[in-house]
Amino acid sequence: MDQQIDDILQKNRNRYLKQMIEFLSIPSISSDPTHHADMRKAAQWLATDLTKGGLEHVQIMETAGHPVIYADYLKAQDKPTVLCYGHYDVQPVDPIDKWNTDPFKPVIKDNIIYGRGTSDDKGQVFMLAKMAEVILEARGELPVNLKFCFEGEEEIGSAHLDDFVDHHLDLLKADVLLVSDTTMISMDQPAVSYALRGICGLEVRLQGPKSDLHSGVYGGAVQNTLHAMIELLGSLHDKKGHVTIDGFYDQVKPLPEEERITCATLSDDEALKKELDVSSLYGEEGYSTVARIWSRPTLELNGLFGGFQGEGLKTVIPSTATAKITCRLVPDQDPALIGALIKKHLREHLPAGVKLNAELMDHAEPFSMPIDHPALKAAHNALEEAFHTKAILSQQGGSVPIVTTFHDKLGLAPILMGFGLDSENFHAPNEHFHLQNFDRGMCALIAFLFDLPKQMN
Amino acid sequence: MDQQIDDILQKNRNRYLKQMIEFLSIPSISSDPTHHADMRKAAQWLATDLTKGGLEHVQIMETAGHPVIYADYLKAQDKPTVLCYGHYDVQPVDPIDKWNTDPFKPVIKDNIIYGRGTSDDKGQVFMLAKMAEVILEARGELPVNLKFCFEGEEEIGSAHLDDFVDHHLDLLKADVLLVSDTTMISMDQPAVSYALRGICGLEVRLQGPKSDLHSGVYGGAVQNTLHAMIELLGSLHDKKGHVTIDGFYDQVKPLPEEERITCATLSDDEALKKELDVSSLYGEEGYSTVARIWSRPTLELNGLFGGFQGEGLKTVIPSTATAKITCRLVPDQDPALIGALIKKHLREHLPAGVKLNAELMDHAEPFSMPIDHPALKAAHNALEEAFHTKAILSQQGGSVPIVTTFHDKLGLAPILMGFGLDSENFHAPNEHFHLQNFDRGMCALIAFLFDLPKQMN
Numbered sequence: 001m002d003q004q005i006d007d008i009l010q011k012n013r014n015r016y017l018k019q020m021i022e023f024l025s026i027p028s029i030s031s032d033p034t035h036h037a038d039m040r041k042a043a044q045w046l047a048t049d050l051t052k053g054g055l056e057h058v059q060i061m062e063t064a065g066h067p068v069i070y071a072d073y074l075k076a077q078d079k080p081t082v083l084c085y086g087h088y089d090v091q092p093v094d095p096i097d098k099w100n101t102d103p104f105k106p107v108i109k110d111n112i113i114y115g116r117g118t119s120d121d122k123g124q125v126f127m128l129a130k131m132a133e134v135i136l137e138a139r140g141e142l143p144v145n146l147k148f149c150f151e152g153e154e155e156i157g158s159a160h161l162d163d164f165v166d167h168h169l170d171l172l173k174a175d176v177l178l179v180s181d182t183t184m185i186s187m188d189q190p191a192v193s194y195a196l197r198g199i200c201g202l203e204v205r206l207q208g209p210k211s212d213l214h215s216g217v218y219g220g221a222v223q224n225t226l227h228a229m230i231e232l233l234g235s236l237h238d239k240k241g242h243v244t245i246d247g248f249y250d251q252v253k254p255l256p257e258e259e260r261i262t263c264a265t266l267s268d269d270e271a272l273k274k275e276l277d278v279s280s281l282y283g284e285e286g287y288s289t290v291a292r293i294w295s296r297p298t299l300e301l302n303g304l305f306g307g308f309q310g311e312g313l314k315t316v317i318p319s320t321a322t323a324k325i326t327c328r329l330v331p332d333q334d335p336a337l338i339g340a341l342i343k344k345h346l347r348e349h350l351p352a353g354v355k356l357n358a359e360l361m362d363h364a365e366p367f368s369m370p371i372d373h374p375a376l377k378a379a380h381n382a383l384e385e386a387f388h389t390k391a392i393l394s395q396q397g398g399s400v401p402i403v404t405t406f407h408d409k410l411g412l413a414p415i416l417m418g419f420g421l422d423s424e425n426f427h428a429p430n431e432h433f434h435l436q437n438f439d440r441g442m443c444a445l446i447a448f449l450f451d452l453p454k455q456m457n
Numbered sequence: 458m459d460q461q462i463d464d465i466l467q468k469n470r471n472r473y474l475k476q477m478i479e480f481l482s483i484p485s486i487s488s489d490p491t492h493h494a495d496m497r498k499a500a501q502w503l504a505t506d507l508t509k510g511g512l513e514h515v516q517i518m519e520t521a522g523h524p525v526i527y528a529d530y531l532k533a534q535d536k537p538t539v540l541c542y543g544h545y546d547v548q549p550v551d552p553i554d555k556w557n558t559d560p561f562k563p564v565i566k567d568n569i570i571y572g573r574g575t576s577d578d579k580g581q582v583f584m585l586a587k588m589a590e591v592i593l594e595a596r597g598e599l600p601v602n603l604k605f606c607f608e609g610e611e612e613i614g615s616a617h618l619d620d621f622v623d624h625h626l627d628l629l630k631a632d633v634l635l636v637s638d639t640t641m642i643s644m645d646q647p648a649v650s651y652a653l654r655g656i657c658g659l660e661v662r663l664q665g666p667k668s669d670l671h672s673g674v675y676g677g678a679v680q681n682t683l684h685a686m687i688e689l690l691g692s693l694h695d696k697k698g699h700v701t702i703d704g705f706y707d708q709v710k711p712l713p714e715e716e717r718i719t720c721a722t723l724s725d726d727e728a729l730k731k732e733l734d735v736s737s738l739y740g741e742e743g744y745s746t747v748a749r750i751w752s753r754p755t756l757e758l759n760g761l762f763g764g765f766q767g768e769g770l771k772t773v774i775p776s777t778a779t780a781k782i783t784c785r786l787v788p789d790q791d792p793a794l795i796g797a798l799i800k801k802h803l804r805e806h807l808p809a810g811v812k813l814n815a816e817l818m819d820h821a822e823p824f825s826m827p828i829d830h831p832a833l834k835a836a837h838n839a840l841e842e843a844f845h846t847k848a849i850l851s852q853q854g855g856s857v858p859i860v861t862t863f864h865d866k867l868g869l870a871p872i873l874m875g876f877g878l879d880s881e882n883f884h885a886p887n888e889h890f891h892l893q894n895f896d897r898g899m900c901a902l903i904a905f906l907f908d909l910p911k912q913m914n
Contacts, residue, residue, distance in 0.1 A: 031769060092767065098668065156769065183674065197673065201770040209733035211555065212885040215757045216654065216855025217640065219785050220749035221729070223739035226758035227694065234691040237684065272678070276666035282680035282810040292677035300672045301683040302773050303764035308781055310549065312488060312613060313658040313818050315783050315855075316759050316884055324765055326772050328676050353739040361770050398673025398772075427773055428669040 005138045009442055012134075017108070017435070019049065020126045023088075024106045024115050028122070030066055030089035030156045039066045039152050042088045042122075046129065046150060047071070053133030055148065061168075063160035066152030070171065073132060073146045079453045081145035083174035083412060085402060086125035086181060087154030090117035091427050098429035111435045118433035120426030124180035124419060125150055127438065131445040143450050147174055151402070154181075157362040158402055165409050175413070176375045176452065177406045180445070182396050182418030185266065187434065190383040190444070191394035192376060193416035197297070198329035198366035199399040200338045204346060206232070206321045207355040212307070213317040222317065223353025226306050229321040235349045236299055240285040243299045243327075245345045251332045255287070255295050263291035266392070275423050294395035298328045299342075326362070328397060335363035364401030369413060374455040379415050381451045386444035417444065462595045466899055469591075474565065474892070476506065477583045480545075481563045481572050485579070487523055487546035487613045496523045496609050499545045499579075503586065503607060504528070510590030512605065518625075520617035523609030527628065530589060530603045536910045538602035540631035540869060542859060543582035543638060544611030547574035548884050555886035568892045575890035577883030581637035581876060582607055584895065588902040600907050604631055608859070611638075614819040615859055622866050632870070633832045633909065634863045637902070639853050639875030642723065644891065647840040647901070648851035649833060650873035654754070655786035655823035656856040657795045661803060662814040663689070663778045669764070670774040679774065680810025683763050686778040692806045693756055697742040700756045700784075702802045708789045712744070712752050720748035723849070732880050751852035755785045756799075783819070785854060792820035821858030826870060831912040836872045838908045843901035874901065 028042035029035040043060050046069050051058045055071035066089065074081075093103045093116055101107050106115030117123065128148065135142050149172060151161050165172060185191045208225035209218075238244050255263075267289040269281055283292040292298075306321030308314035327338055339360045350356050369376075371393060383391035396416065406412045419441035425431045485499035486492040500517050503526050508515045512528035523546065531538075550560045550573055558564050563572030574580065585605065592599050606629060608618050622629060642648045665682035666675075695701050712720075724746040726738055740749040749755075763778030765771035784795055796817040807813050826833075828850060840848035853873065863869045876898035882888045 031767070091771070094767070095669075199673075199772070201772075203770070209735055211882060211887070212552075213733070214855065214879075214884040215755070215759060215783060216656075216785060216853070217879040217883075218733075218750065219757050219854060220753055220755040221738055221740045221746045222733060222735065223737075224757055226761050229761075230687050230690045230758070233687045276670070276675075276679060278666055278679065278810050279812075280680075280809045281678055282808070283678045289678045293675065296677055298672070298677040300676050300681055300772075300774060301687070301764065302672060302771055303766050303775070304683050304686075304778070305762040305766050307758065307760035309760050309762050309779075310488070310551070313660070313781055313783055314548070314759055314884065315656070315658075315757075317757060318760070321761070322766075324770055326672060326770055328673060351739075352737045353735050355736075396673070397676060398671065422671075422674040425668060427671040427771065430668070 002138070005134060005446060008134050008137055009439070016130060020123060021106045023126055024117050024122055025104055027104045028089050028117070028152065029092055030153050031092055039089065043067050043069055043152060046088055046125070050129055050148065053129060054136040055132060063164050065160045068152070068164055069148065069150040071148040073142050076142055076145045079144045080176060080456045081147060081174040082176045082178050082449065082452065083147045083149060083172060083406070084128045084178045085149050085406065086128055086179070087121050087151050088125055089152045089155050090122060091120070091155050095429060100430055108435065112432050113435055114430060114432045116431055118431055119420040119424040120431065121154065121181045123433045123438070127419070127441055127445060128178070128180055131442060131449065134442070135446060135449065144452055147172060154402070161402055162405055165405055169410065172410055174410065175456065177403070177412035177414040179400060179403065179414060179416050180418050181400055182398070182416045183420040183422050184418065184437070185392050185394060187421065188387065188389060190387045190391045192379040192383060192391050193394050193396045194371050194376065195331070195368035195395040196366060196400055196403055196416070197397055198333065198335055199326055199362055199364045199401070200329060200335040201326040201362040202339060202342060202358055202360050204323040204325060205357040207319065207357070208353060209317065209319055212319045215315040215317050218317055223351065225318050225321045225354055228351040228354040229306065229323060231351045232346060232349055233301065233323060236345070241283050243297070245341050247341050248297070248338065251334065252297060252330055253332070255291060259295065260291060263294060264288040266290045293397035295330055297330050297333060300326055302326055328399065329366045331366045331368050333366060335365060339363065364399045365404045367403050367407065373413050375413050375415050375452065378448055378451040378455040379417050382444045382448035383417070385447045386440045417448065459595070462591060462903060465591050465594055466896070473587055477580060478563045480583055481574050481579055482561055484561045485546050485574070485609065486549050487610050488549055496546065500524050500526055500609060503545055503582070507586055507605060510586060511593040512589060520621050522617045525609070525621055526605065526607040528605040530599050533599055533602045536601045537633060537913045538604060538631040539633045539635050539906065539909065540604045540606060540629060540863070541585045541635045542606050542863065543585055543636070544578050544608050545582055546609045546612050547579060548577070548612050552886060557887055565892065569889050570892055571887060571889045573888055575888055576877040576881040577888065578611065578638045580890045580895070584876070584898055584902060585635070585637055588899060588906065591899070592903060592906065601909055604629060611859070618859055619862055622862055626867065629867055631867065632913065634860070634869035634871040636857060636860065636871060636873050637875050638857055639855070639873045640877040640879050641875065641894065642849050642851065644878065645844065645846060647844045647848045649836040649840060649848050650851050650853045651828050651833065652788070652825035652852040653823060653857055653860055653873070654854055655790065655792055656783055656819055656821045656858065657786055657792040658783040658819040659796060659799060659815055659817050661780040661782060664776065664812040664814070665810060666774065666776055669776045672772040672774050675774055680808065682775050682778045682811055685808040685811040686763065686780060688808045689803060689806055690758065690780060693802070698740050700754070702798050704798050705754065705795065708791065709754060709787055710789070712748060716752060717748060720751060721745040723747045750854035752787055754787050754790055757783055759783055785856065786823045788823045788825050790823060792822060796820065821856045822861045824860050824864065830870050832870050832872050832909060835905055835908040835912040836874050839901045839905035840874065842904045843897045874905065
């Protein structure tokens, strides 16, 4: 790393962290209407920071939902343009009683910062904003053109981003999409992803008797809605962990032998068991842990509820039961088709005495890109420089639906260069982010911007 | 019915209903600590009403939980003594949004009173208190000795009643136990019960990974706690509605042919489907609806929850899942043995990757009495006089654990003469009570007190 830039990063580190904490302290929970003003506040904070950092044309741009923040630097003539994407909204914080610290009063302990959004994705959005500021301070100019597009609805399915992109095709035109919303393999092992799982989500509601019933009076003579739900959900997997929905795997390509070996090599089951505090792992028979996450589709229950939840017992037969389901999809599964197959399965396996209501919700296409793309090469070089080790060409178990949006609408090659760790509890209590990866990530991002024009020449 | 008593009932009806509404308006939810003062208030209201009605030795007697109200009339020399039992506590009101009226602002519409406790059991407790007041007003004396024991913990398992009875064996000594906490067959068909199902309840908690996980990062590679719960709970019944726990039916006697016919005759499946708004009923194969409720044991899920319950979707793999289970038991099943069998089954069927915690909670022995008991005869006569039709000798699907307590500790023959209807939504939103059964029930209770000494001579 260039000494001058390194000095700036060192000198300003405390100031950067203070700024990051300020940003993280705003509870920008996009799904919760009571945090509407906080979403606005977070957008404003980011816009102000980008302006101070030397970016131009900074705008808070309205959508039908939460606003998008746009900024750019367009003075690098004949150089590639990088569109930087991230999101300033965060997940809800429930169950709040499981947090050891206030999710919106970030604290740093042992070089780890704790708080909602530290890892997913405000911490990393902050890094994208800072990389430009640092280079401008050192050089007075950037080696590439930059555009920023930070949305506020990623955690609620990016409902208005498609529409936003459609209406601003010229404004967002670029060569490469840089996304810092993915994870590394481990603390010292960076990765650059070339594939993402897609998603298909639905809510399933069963209605039994018109109201809750006393189990002494009716118990045994009427379908218990929870029993029906268990029977129905129990029909979705077999004993080997396979999804039993007819046609679910039809579009899934067999795992290439090479990838099977890579995945097996990367799987560290003992470490994962220890990390999660479980006595054994569980998944689809015939696949290693990493293959199960990177290359195989899943159907997961994310929530299930019905009947009495209070202390003690209540002898009711519940009237309704609800399940929240999401599938992770791999190329070339089609979320709409999978959704239809699930609904068909649910209808066909519906137990007697209950009514079914299954509603499709979030969905995202799975994605992959050619592994010899020059931008991937630049990312590799940058990560190697910052981490002093070769980056792994990885896939991601998660979904970044916007990658498909930007690819399909603007032809952008996505570089998924994230600095989070899978163990950092994003979407869960006690989310955190390792500041060592803040430091190395800043180096990597900056190195990427310097190397990219060389690779793309 | 005696003309003088009938006149008093007519003349005072509006005043009685006003008093009942006053009593019902006190939110005496025993399970909720925030209603502690209301429990006290309801106890005091009842004690005052019994005193005004002419009962003696009225006391609010402390227990380790909510108090018991005692009162008596002991001037009927050489006559039998009837111990009247009821409970002044009520069920919680959730889900509150399903109520059409305020559960604690009772309203009367079309001769039906709506509110929590109208049917179970404050409305009927009120009737027990009033029957003595009416006879005393008419005759200045009662045909039997009466004792009242109204507890405040029936809805939370009568935790301290056993202890209370143990400490007051002399005070509570009697010949017959009169309980108005059961139901009639239908609007015009009264019943007197000679058997009750018992209960065995437990809470089952599964713990998977130590915190909620992101389904994109871990999905497919770790046991989903909800999937494990579904597999485990799915193992409790077979496709024919039988409970599959080893030994569950070992103590259950085969249904006598006579009872099988009675139950089949009383089963009105079409009416029940309409009442509950379900397209089909469901239960153990080989038994009619009434047999399933009266004579067969059940295992029911009363509550189930884990993971995300908010609006939309959240891509988590939940860390924990909880199920609330109660069994209804028939003679000669032993609740402790059944509880142990369930726990054994759960341990043996536990899926990989989760930890089990199963805790036994409420339990009550099933009960039955000889059908030629003279007090049953008196109850029959009284019901026939009040309803102008023969009462059915019935069993109850529900449990009144205190019946076993009073039988075992005091040798009391229980008369379960209730005036509720199964359709009156006790333990559910919009609980109500038909005032026609208030009127006929008052007649029946009073007739019972007059006939009992004749039958027991």
